[in-house]
Amino acid sequence: MVEAFAVASGKGGTGKTTSTLALGMALAETHDVTVVDADTGMANLLFHAGLSDVDVTLHDLLVTGTARDVSAATYERFGMSVVPCGTSLAGFERADPDRLRSVVADLAAGTDVLLLDSPAALGSKSAVLPVVLADRVVIVVEPTIPALSDGLKVQEYARSYGTETAGVLFNKVREDVDRIAEQADRHFGGPTLAQVPAADVVRSARQAGEPLLAHAPDSPAAAAFRRAADAITVRSGDGDAVADRFRSAVVPETI
Amino acid sequence: MTGDAGRDPALADAPLPVPRGDLRRSRVVTDPAVVLRSVLEARLDGYLTLVPQETLLLGGDARAVVTFDGGVPTVAYNTRTERGGTAALSDVALTGPYRIEVYELPSDALDPIHGTADLAVPPGAPARELADDDDLAARTRERAPDDRPAGGDPREEPSGVEAFLADDDRIAEIREQARAEAADRAAEWGLGDLEADPAGFEADPDDHGAKTGTEDPIDAPDSRKP
Numbered sequence: 124m125v126e127a128f129a130v131a132s133g134k135g136g137t138g139k140t141t142s143t144l145a146l147g148m149a150l151a152e153t154h155d156v157t158v159v160d161a162d163t164g165m166a167n168l169l170f171h172a173g174l175s176d177v178d179v180t181l182h183d184l185l186v187t188g189t190a191r192d193v194s195a196a197t198y199e200r201f202g203m204s205v206v207p208c209g210t211s212l213a214g215f216e217r218a219d220p221d222r223l224r225s226v227v228a229d230l231a232a233g234t235d236v237l238l239l240d241s242p243a244a245l246g247s248k249s250a251v252l253p254v255v256l257a258d259r260v261v262i263v264v265e266p267t268i269p270a271l272s273d274g275l276k277v278q279e280y281a282r283s284y285g286t287e288t289a290g291v292l293f294n295k296v297r298e299d300v301d302r303i304a305e306q307a308d309r310h311f312g313g314p315t316l317a318q319v320p321a322a323d324v325v326r327s328a329r330q331a332g333e334p335l336l337a338h339a340p341d342s343p344a345a346a347a348f349r350r351a352a353d354a355i356t357v358r359s360g361d362g363d364a365v366a367d368r369f370r371s372a373v374v375p376e377t378i
Numbered sequence: 379m380t381g382d383a384g385r386d387p388a389l390a391d392a393p394l395p396v397p398r399g400d401l402r403r404s405r406v407v408t409d410p411a412v413v414l415r416s417v418l419e420a421r422l423d424g425y426l427t428l429v430p431q432e433t434l435l436l437g438g439d440a441r442a443v444v445t446f447d448g449g450v451p452t453v454a455y456n457t458r459t460e461r462g463g464t465a466a467l468s469d470v471a472l473t474g475p476y477r478i479e480v481y482e483l484p485s486d487a488l489d490p491i492h493g494t495a496d497l498a499v500p501p502g503a504p505a506r507e508l509a510d511d512d513d514l515a516a517r518t519r520e521r522a523p524d525d526r527p528a529g530g531d532p533r534e535e536p537s538g539v540e541a542f543l544a545d546d547d548r549i550a551e552i553r554e555q556a557r558a559e560a561a562d563r564a565a566e567w568g569l570g571d572l573e574a575d576p577a578g579f580e581a582d583p584d585d586h587g588a589k590t591g592t593e594d595p596i597d598a599p600d601s602r603k604p
Contacts, residue, residue, distance in 0.1 A: 134510070245559075248567040255569060268471045268542045269510035272552055279556035283564065306543035310553075 129257035133273030149352030166208035173332035185218035220249035228369035288313035317351035399481025411509035462497035468538030
């Protein structure tokens with residue numbers, strides 16, 4: 124069984140990577156979870172997961188002509204399988220985004236939950252691809268007008284490809300946003316998963332190279348992420364069918 | 379810096395008795411933070427007018443006015459919606475690029491207006507509502523005097539966000555635009571094959587709108603993927 128989720132926001136700085144790893148760790152208590160840094164242009168998951176020194180990353184798997192197996196870039200960390208992406212411009216330029224689908228297809232065959240940390244923008248094919256390929260999208264927003272507007276745009280893009288909304292995660296919340304969440308519920312195709320409070324501990328987790336749930340498991344923010352994960356009922360998809368879908372996605376040669 | 383001290387005609391209809399200022403800057407920007415930052419750094423006494431893209435194209439004069447005291451935003455008014463305070467900002471958010479004109483006034487010229495509680499905005503609100511720039515909002519709040527009556531975190535003023543989400547027409551417009559954009563790009567990027575998915579949706583955004591509905595998205599079809 125596998126269900127692929129894109130964790131997306133439409134704008135940067137909403138805490139997508141923190142959310143991806145936090146949801147991943149929470150879901151890993153009951154599922155086999157694989158987390159992929161699908162933001163190949165502005166990768167940062169490796170810093171959050173203490174993987175900044177690793178030799179092989181997703182970039183290496185995306186280089187045409189190399190025959191590396193996905194396992195070479197898959198690291199078992201914090202109870203999850205983590206596939207980080209490199210940050211060098213050279214790596215990005217060498218990478219052929221078209222190969223992402225086959226890499227993700229291989230990963231889909233051996234996991235329950237696939238979380239794709241997606242690019243913030245919607246302006247290129249490689250940026251949209253994770254949202255296109257996923258079964259559902261988790262939309263991370265801050266309770267601001269630009270963030271909510273961009274979240275709605277991501278949802279419409281996702282729907283355009285038949286990708287449903289699993290829910291909306293309000294991040295960096297500084298006060299009760301119940302009324303905002305209530306209003307937002309009318310517009311998003313999934314429930315509000317949680318309101319995650321803004322917290323300094325998120326920054327210190329990143330500095331320590333640890334996911335929030337490992338760095339500060341008892342913090343209110345970690346508890347909120349666990350509630351969000353609880354609110355997601357993972358569907359038992361057919362791993363082979365998901366893999367086929369990733370492989371058959373038509374992506375042009377050039378980005 | 380044009381040095382042109384032109385009168386802003388739209389302000390004639392505003393309830394704010396804003397005296398004519400000296401035009402210090404006039405430019406079209408996609409990110410209002412650029413101008414808000416320079417105003418803060420220059421510790422401007424005066425105001426700016428902000429004309430959204432739709433108005434630029436239509437040649438209208440609807441705009442928002444934000445006044446500053448020592449570079450810190452103080453009151454705001456929207457001449458189209460006739461709303462003041464944070465709501466005036468949310469009415470004009472996301473409609474950029476904007477033509478922003480910055481006017482300077484003597485430091486005491488806006489004192490009568492700055493006592494207008496109905497129109498007051500928290501110091502960080504324009505940076506946050508218009509530019510989504512947390513750092514600039516924080517720096518602006520730090521610059522605000524301690525006795526600012528409307529001080530505080532703009533996130534404590536959620537009315538702007540709520541007003542935005544309550545505006546169904548505006549939300550529908552955003553979604554419709556995104557659907558059209560997604561369909562255009564799907565064709566451009568050769569992602570059309572996915573839409574041929576048996577239960578998938580057609581590339582025509584209208585068809586999609588009819589299929590999933592825009593009124594009650596929670597009732598969107600269940601998994602349309604294998």
